[in-house]
Amino acid sequence: MTAQLVAESLVKRFGGLTALDDVSLEIEAGELLGLIGPNGSGKTTLLNVLSGFYLADSGTAFFEGQKITGREPAVLAGRGIARTFQVTKIFRRISVLENLLVPGLVDWSAGRSTVIEKGQEILDLLEIGHLADGPAAEMSGGQAKLLEFGRIMMLDPKLVLLDEPFGGVHPMLKRLMHDRIRDWNGRGTTIILISHDMGSIFDLCGRVMTLQNGRVIANAAPEQVRNDPVVLQAYLGTQDGEAGRGL
Amino acid sequence: MALFEQVVNGLIISIFYALAALGLSLIFGVLKIVNFAQGELYMLGGFVYYVFASLLGLPPVAAVLVAFAALFIVGALVERLLIDPIHAGKVERVDEYAIMITFGLAILLQNLMLGLFGPWTKRPDAILRGRVEIGELIISGDRLAAAGVGVLLIIAVLAFIRYTWAGKAIRAVSQDRETAGVIGVDARLTGMLAFGLGGALAGAAGALIGPVFLVYPTMGVIPVIKAYVIVVLGGLGSVPGAILGAFVLGQVESLATVLIPDTTRALAYKDAYGLVLLVLVLVFRPQGLFGERTRRA
Numbered sequence: 201m202t203a204q205l206v207a208e209s210l211v212k213r214f215g216g217l218t219a220l221d222d223v224s225l226e227i228e229a230g231e232l233l234g235l236i237g238p239n240g241s242g243k244t245t246l247l248n249v250l251s252g253f254y255l256a257d258s259g260t261a262f263f264e265g266q267k268i269t270g271r272e273p274a275v276l277a278g279r280g281i282a283r284t285f286q287v288t289k290i291f292r293r294i295s296v297l298e299n300l301l302v303p304g305l306v307d308w309s310a311g312r313s314t315v316i317e318k319g320q321e322i323l324d325l326l327e328i329g330h331l332a333d334g335p336a337a338e339m340s341g342g343q344a345k346l347l348e349f350g351r352i353m354m355l356d357p358k359l360v361l362l363d364e365p366f367g368g369v370h371p372m373l374k375r376l377m378h379d380r381i382r383d384w385n386g387r388g389t390t391i392i393l394i395s396h397d398m399g400s401i402f403d404l405c406g407r408v409m410t411l412q413n414g415r416v417i418a419n420a421a422p423e424q425v426r427n428d429p430v431v432l433q434a435y436l437g438t439q440d441g442e443a444g445r446g447l
Numbered sequence: 448m449a450l451f452e453q454v455v456n457g458l459i460i461s462i463f464y465a466l467a468a469l470g471l472s473l474i475f476g477v478l479k480i481v482n483f484a485q486g487e488l489y490m491l492g493g494f495v496y497y498v499f500a501s502l503l504g505l506p507p508v509a510a511v512l513v514a515f516a517a518l519f520i521v522g523a524l525v526e527r528l529l530i531d532p533i534h535a536g537k538v539e540r541v542d543e544y545a546i547m548i549t550f551g552l553a554i555l556l557q558n559l560m561l562g563l564f565g566p567w568t569k570r571p572d573a574i575l576r577g578r579v580e581i582g583e584l585i586i587s588g589d590r591l592a593a594a595g596v597g598v599l600l601i602i603a604v605l606a607f608i609r610y611t612w613a614g615k616a617i618r619a620v621s622q623d624r625e626t627a628g629v630i631g632v633d634a635r636l637t638g639m640l641a642f643g644l645g646g647a648l649a650g651a652a653g654a655l656i657g658p659v660f661l662v663y664p665t666m667g668v669i670p671v672i673k674a675y676v677i678v679v680l681g682g683l684g685s686v687p688g689a690i691l692g693a694f695v696l697g698q699v700e701s702l703a704t705v706l707i708p709d710t711t712r713a714l715a716y717k718d719a720y721g722l723v724l725l726v727l728v729l730v731f732r733p734q735g736l737f738g739e740r741t742r743r744a
Binding site for chain 2: 251252253272273274277278282283285289290291292293294298301302308351352355
């Protein structure tokens with residue numbers, strides 16, 4: 201079976217810094233891959249290359265057999281690749297519901313009322329339906345994260361790239377987000393999840409890939425990665441170091 | 448009565464200002480560049496109107512619409528050929544490039560029209576001749592009709608931005624170009640549309656004001672300075688700010704002339720009031736009435 205997403209030897213440099221150093225990966229359709237690594241290890245850079253934000257210096261990525269490196273983000277969104285941002289990005293000066301009705305998200309051929317109904321249903325599912333007509337600028341940080349989620353749901357994407365979706369989110373909202381991620385994945389959506397929240401990573405993901413200094417140092421089942429001495433060293437800094445934040 | 452007359456005059460001139468400033472604001476909002484050739488797009492609108500209404504005999508309102516459409520095409524082409532390289536990552540010093548390229552375009556267009564039509568002023572046919580009397584108030588027909596068409600155009604553009612698919616794309620890209628791209632909005636096409644619309648509004652303003660203040664190659668120089676004052680006053684990139692700013696400037700200019708009894712001297716100082724207003728806004732509220740405070744990293 202051919203993998204849905206294939207990246208071959210991706211390299212991305214910023215001046216003298218090599219943010220991605222020969223990174224390759226394969227993801228089957230419907231997989232939920234966790235992407236972890238210390239700060240500055242290249243996780244977000246990888247997402248930026250896969251979503252068309254950055255041009256790779258070398259290497260190629262394919263989605264469903266078609267080359268995606270070098271394509272505009274809007275083109276990739278049209279092919280079913282959606283993403284969220286580490287720092288939440290919503291359209292603050294329009295209403296919450298209007299955030300879900302931005303043109304690229306919406307196929308208006310379905311009819312205006314159908315589209316609005318879909319938007320409202322998604323907001324209700326995320327338990328922010330009551331805020332639909334209010335300005336997005338007045339949402340809390342957690343609610344804005346949910347709205348970003350909702351915006352992706354409007355796209356009905358095949359591949360979702362989530363960058364730190366749980367950062368600064370209340371535990372109640374986090375549970376809700378876990379449920380939505382599982383629902384999505386259960387319906388066959390492929391997901392790459394970046395998070396420093398190891399509980400969430402090990403709870404949700406079927407496979408975990410670890411980056412350090414732009415290189416893949418582990419790519420295995422969560423249990424294996426949790427006990428991998430190379431991964432532990434990457435997180436703790438020294439092999440016999442003092443107590444630090446483990447996995 | 449003199450005061451009331453000044454208020455009405457201020458309102459009428461505000462409509463022309465709003466048309467010109469709205470275009471500038473739309474372009475800045477979506478593309479984050481200041482178009483220094485906006486005054487020349489306004490001038491081109493005046494000439495298109497002159498050619499179609501006076502030389503080819505088209506009905507004046509139809510000639511305004513032709514100017515609107517023609518300048519939409521000119522604006523869209525300017526964006527695709529000269530501005531798009533900024534967003535295609537082909538330009539390193541974006542701000543400097545945008546200033547130089549639009550400033551150069553302004554000089555090119557002025558000299559092009561100077562070569563084609565000469566430096567002499569032209570008075571195209573007015574939409575409505577004569578004058579209109581409302582009680583004791585007397586307004587020239589050309590101003591009133593032009594203001595009426597201007598109001599309709601402003602309402603049409605606001606409705607377009609508020610209710611249409613393309614208008615939603617413009618609002619999304621003006622708030623966050625990157626995010627709009629990630630969710631499938633073609634930001635380059637939206638930029639082209641915004642520049643086209645900005646050009647069309649400037650062209651319509653030039654066409655409407657041509658019969659009142661005459662058409663000549665440098666006619667856009669002073670109005671565009673006023674448009675800059677207005678967008679700074681309202682907040683760069685803010686559409687409601689541009690409209691409110693236009694009305695504030697129109698009233699300030701109009702009412703301030705009453706302060707000096709000698710009308711010749713009063714009119715000579717008219718343009719200065721806007722600049723005083725600009726300085727005050729920059730000192731006390733640099734983000735304008737509707738703008739947001741931002742800091743560049």
